[in-house]
Amino acid sequence: xxxxxxxxxxxxxxxxxxxxxxxxxxxxxxxxxxxxxxxxxxxxxxxxxxxxxxxxxxxxxxxxxxxxxxxxxxxxxxxxxxxxxxxxxxxxxxxxxxxxxxxxxxxxxxxxxxxxxxxxxxxxxxxxxxxxxxxxxxxxxxxxxxxxxxxxxxxxxxxxxxxxxxxxxxxxxxxxxxxxxxxxxxxxxxxxxxxxxxxxxxxxxxxxxxxxxxxxxx
Amino acid sequence: xxxxxxxxxxxxxxxxxxxxxxxxxxxxxxxxxxxxxxxxxxxxxxxxxxxxxxxxxxxxxxxxxxxxxxxxxxxxxxxxxxxxxxxxxxxxxxxxxxxxxxxxxxxxxxxxxxxxxxxxxxxxxxxxxxxxxxxxxxxxxxxxxxxxxxxxxxxxxxxxxxxxxxxxxxxxxxxxxxxxxxxxxxxxxxxxxxxxxxxxxxxxxxxxxxxxxxxxxx
DNA sequence: CGCAGTGTGTTTCTAATAGGAATACAAACC
DNA sequence: GGTTTGTATTCCTATTAGAAACACACTGCG
Numbered sequence: 001x002x003x004x005x006x007x008x009x010x011x012x013x014x015x016x017x018x019x020x021x022x023x024x025x026x027x028x029x030x031x032x033x034x035x036x037x038x039x040x041x042x043x044x045x046x047x048x049x050x051x052x053x054x055x056x057x058x059x060x061x062x063x064x065x066x067x068x069x070x071x072x073x074x075x076x077x078x079x080x081x082x083x084x085x086x087x088x089x090x091x092x093x094x095x096x097x098x099x100x101x102x103x104x105x106x107x108x109x110x111x112x113x114x115x116x117x118x119x120x121x122x123x124x125x126x127x128x129x130x131x132x133x134x135x136x137x138x139x140x141x142x143x144x145x146x147x148x149x150x151x152x153x154x155x156x157x158x159x160x161x162x163x164x165x166x167x168x169x170x171x172x173x174x175x176x177x178x179x180x181x182x183x184x185x186x187x188x189x190x191x192x193x194x195x196x197x198x199x200x201x202x203x204x205x206x207x208x209x210x211x212x213x214x215x216x217x218x
Numbered sequence: 219x220x221x222x223x224x225x226x227x228x229x230x231x232x233x234x235x236x237x238x239x240x241x242x243x244x245x246x247x248x249x250x251x252x253x254x255x256x257x258x259x260x261x262x263x264x265x266x267x268x269x270x271x272x273x274x275x276x277x278x279x280x281x282x283x284x285x286x287x288x289x290x291x292x293x294x295x296x297x298x299x300x301x302x303x304x305x306x307x308x309x310x311x312x313x314x315x316x317x318x319x320x321x322x323x324x325x326x327x328x329x330x331x332x333x334x335x336x337x338x339x340x341x342x343x344x345x346x347x348x349x350x351x352x353x354x355x356x357x358x359x360x361x362x363x364x365x366x367x368x369x370x371x372x373x374x375x376x377x378x379x380x381x382x383x384x385x386x387x388x389x390x391x392x393x394x395x396x397x398x399x400x401x402x403x404x405x406x407x408x409x410x411x412x413x414x415x416x417x418x419x420x421x422x423x424x425x426x427x428x429x430x431x432x433x434x435x436x
Numbered sequence: 437c438g439c440a441g442t443g444t445g446t447t448t449c450t451a452a453t454a455g456g457a458a459t460a461c462a463a464a465c466c
Numbered sequence: 467g468g469t470t471t472g473t474a475t476t477c478c479t480a481t482t483a484g485a486a487a488c489a490c491a492c493t494g495c496g
Binding site: 014017018021024025041042045046047093094097098100102103104105106107108109110111112113114115116117118119120121122125129132133136140155158159160162163165166167169170173174177180181184185188193 | 232235236239242243259260263264265311312315316318320321322323324325326327328329330331332333334335336337338339340343347350351354358373376377378380381383384385387388391392395398399402403406411
């Protein structure tokens with residue numbers, strides 16, 4: 001049970017499946033196309049890949065027989081390599097999509113890290129940071145709305161449309177969450193118990209210290 | 219203007235600042251402590267680091283003079299290395315926190331990727347995946363709520379508390395967004411225009427294809 | 437005409453990050 | 467007495483991010 005059966009599936013990273021998944025829309029695409037497309041839509045809820053990664057993923061997928069490539073000439077001189085999914089490849093992505101475990105979404109929220117470390121920053125500056133994030137979120141919401149609308153026309157984009165509608169709501173929520181947090185920050189500032197650069201004399205000498213956010217009651 | 223002034227700040231990756239930031243709460247911490255703490259709280263809005271990374275960050279921070287370390291003996295035999303922030307280190311994180319640009323949060327949402335590729339999966343299976351994600355989100359919301367509550371007691375954790383309250387609302391929103399998306403999926407299934415494994419005969423031969431989600435009207 | 441700037445298309449290099457496995461020993465459980 | 471769980475750290479490898487370089491075509495401007 002190695003190859004041929006198609007039921008073994010070499011454990012590829014999620015990014016490989018994302019690229020292969022893009023090709024499952026049955027268009028021949030170049031690495032450059034994939035990058036552009038990902039920068040448009042996919043980045044609103046899933047990663048904005050680098051060229052280097054896309055191109056190396058494509059090579060790997062080809063080595064696995066999941067895609068084939070051919071060179072297309074655009075003029076007399078310049079050509080480009082376009083990739084198409086194979087039957088094996090289609091089978092493999094399907095299989096991945098149906099059976100992969102439901103993973104925790106990866107979130108690295110730099111703004112929240114800085115709020116968490118709020119004692120390091122002047123309250124007004126922190127406010128500025130969160131405000132800027134709120135405005136950025138609204139911009140991304142609008143982007144998603146435009147893309148979702150555009151997807152609405154083509155019936156083949158029914159699922160992308162749902163994903164983009166999700167993205168629209170997600171970024172709207174981010175915007176509102178930022179707004180709410182501004183309220184919390186103002187409240188803290190008003191209560192006076194902010195600013196001090198962290199008290200906490202080191203009185204629990206070396207054992208697992210009582211750490212913020214989690215009680216030792218467990 | 220190289221060292222000594224403290225105003226140059228070697229461009230460290232965000233993770234370094236996160237670790238240094240944790241030490242800015244003025245507790246001596248071992249690498250293990252940092253890992254545990256991050257797994258509790260920080261992972262709800264910012265990264266769950268690996269041991270290897272934490273330990274190498276600590277070494278780098280020490281090389282920069284941002285932290286110092288000493289070995290603490292717990293019994294006759296076993297010791298551990300605990301780290302404390304220095305004045306230079308404190309100055310550097312403050313500076314980073316105040317002046318770093320507001321970055322786009324990194325989101326890699328595997329569930330959404332699979333919805334986007336919904337044509338690959340049976341509608342019922344897709345529903346299961348989204349449902350599981352919704353339930354996971356509720357679990358994380360509850361976790362954040364517990365931590366936020368715990369942070370409420372110590373006045374020094376005012377900012378962590380705000381961040382955790384944000385996390386609570388964020389994961390509640392994720393839960394609700396998943397619920398709404400289930401509605402969209404049901405609607406699509408009811409409308410009948412799902413299931414087909416993507417039509418789209420390759421009729422735009424090689425030029426930038428009309429890609430989902432973005433009109434060529436620009 | 438020449439040259440800058442922008443867009444297509446791909447490769448190369450390095451740093452950062454994720455994740456598992458290995459090591460070591462102590463304490464708790466059965 | 468042996469297994470599991472928790473503390474504490476290191477090593478190794480694969481994945482991922484990001485910049486830069488290269489190559490050429492097309493557009494606009496003075």
